[in-house]
Amino acid sequence: xxxxxxxxxxxxxxxxxxxxxxxxxxxxxxxxxxxxxxxxxxxxxxxxxxxxxxxxxxxxxxxxxxxxxxxxxxxxxxxxxxxxxxxxxxxxxxxxxxxxxxxxxxxxxxxxxxxxxxxxxxxxxxxxxxxxxxxxxxxxxxxxxxxxxxxxxxxxxxxxxxxxxxxxxxxxxxxxxxxxxxxxxxxxxxxxxxxxxxxxxxxxxxxxxxxxxxxxxxxxxxxxxxxxxxxxxxxxxxxxxxxxxxxxxxxxxxxx
Numbered sequence: 001x002x003x004x005x006x007x008x009x010x011x012x013x014x015x016x017x018x019x020x021x022x023x024x025x026x027x028x029x030x031x032x033x034x035x036x037x038x039x040x041x042x043x044x045x046x047x048x049x050x051x052x053x054x055x056x057x058x059x060x061x062x063x064x065x066x067x068x069x070x071x072x073x074x075x076x077x078x079x080x081x082x083x084x085x086x087x088x089x090x091x092x093x094x095x096x097x098x099x100x101x102x103x104x105x106x107x108x109x110x111x112x113x114x115x116x117x118x119x120x121x122x123x124x125x126x127x128x129x130x131x132x133x134x135x136x137x138x139x140x141x142x143x144x145x146x147x148x149x150x151x152x153x154x155x156x157x158x159x160x161x162x163x164x165x166x167x168x169x170x171x172x173x174x175x176x177x178x179x180x181x182x183x184x185x186x187x188x189x190x191x192x193x194x195x196x197x198x199x200x201x202x203x204x205x206x207x208x209x210x211x212x213x214x215x216x217x218x219x220x221x222x223x224x225x226x227x228x229x230x231x232x233x234x235x236x237x238x239x240x241x242x243x244x245x246x247x248x249x250x251x252x253x254x255x256x
Contacts, residue, residue, distance in 0.1 A: 002069055005206045012198045035160045035188035039195060042156040047149040051141075059145040066142075066207050074245035077108075077217060081224030081241060084112065085234040093229065107131065108221050115229040124229065128222045132215055139211035143204045150200035157192015161185050220244045 017027050048056045080103070088096055093116055100116070103109040111128050119127070164185030168178060220241055227237045 002071055003067070005067055005202055009198055009202060013194075016194065016198075029183070030187050030190055032184055032187050035157075035164070035184070036191055038160040038163070039153060039157050039188055039191040042159070043149045043153045043192075043195065043200070046152040046156065047145055050148045051145055055141060056145060059142045062142060063203070066203070066210055069210050071213060072217065074217065074220065077105075077221055078224075078238060078241045078245060080105075080108070081221060081228070082234050082238040085224070085228045085232065085237040088228050089231070089234055093231075096228075105221070107218050108225065111222065111225045112228075115225055121226055121229055125222065125226060128218070128225075132218050132222070135218075136211055136215055139207055139214075143207040143211070146200045146204035146207065150196040150204060153196035153200060154189075154192040157189040160188025160192070164188060 020027050020030065051059075084096055084099060087099065096112060096116055100109050100113050103112065107128075110131075111124065114124050114127065164181070168181045168185060171177065171181065223244060224237055224241050227240065
């Protein structure tokens with residue numbers, strides 16, 4: 001389980017709280033129900049307005065999967081495909097029928113079963129690429145929901161500040177309370193910026209990154225299964241997949 005995003009958000013909020021203490025204030029000075037409700041409720045409402053109800057619910061219901069994502073070692077996928085290639089080389093492609101029952105990865109299992117069933121290699125590649133593209137599109141749609149909310153939150157925070165400042169101007173005849181009211185007015189802007197940059201945008205970026213990792217893993221598996229179907233030498237299959245796994249670990253500029 002990779003909890004980098006949860007740790008990162010926790011560290012960021014801890015830094016904010018620490019800075020408040022260092023200024024001699026209290027974290028409770030920024031925990032005000034009205035501006036927090038406006039920013040959070042307004043951001044969620046604006047986010048819902050940009051998509052469908054089904055898509056909005058799907059984005060939040062699948063959030064745990066992305067935040068608690070466990071990245072599989074590319075070496076495990078390589079070893080699995082090489083072992084399948086070795087068995088197919090020695091006993092034939094049909095001998096892999098039983099092996100499909102022990103494979104946990106549905107993408108590899110379905111692809112292998114299609115290869116065993118005699119699906120044309122070009123059709124098999126098209127099917128598997130369509131599955132990869134479909135998952136990438138779904139991930140992109142979910143990431144966009146959180147990215148959109150990250151864009152709305154600061155502006156909604158400013159709206160909250162304007163609303164509060166209007167209240168301040170209505171009470172100019174009470175100078176003793178002006179300082180407190182002006183300080184409270186800017187809390188909405190604070191929460192708008194905090195929620196955007198410490199919650200919504202990091203979550204969106206996390207989803208995009210996980211989508212990339214999953215697509216890379218599936219593309220590598222696809223190449224391996226097509227090589228098995230073609231009767232390639234297991235050593236060649238292993239070398240090819242390890243090269244792909246190495247490229248996937250490089251930074252984008254370096255791997256290009």
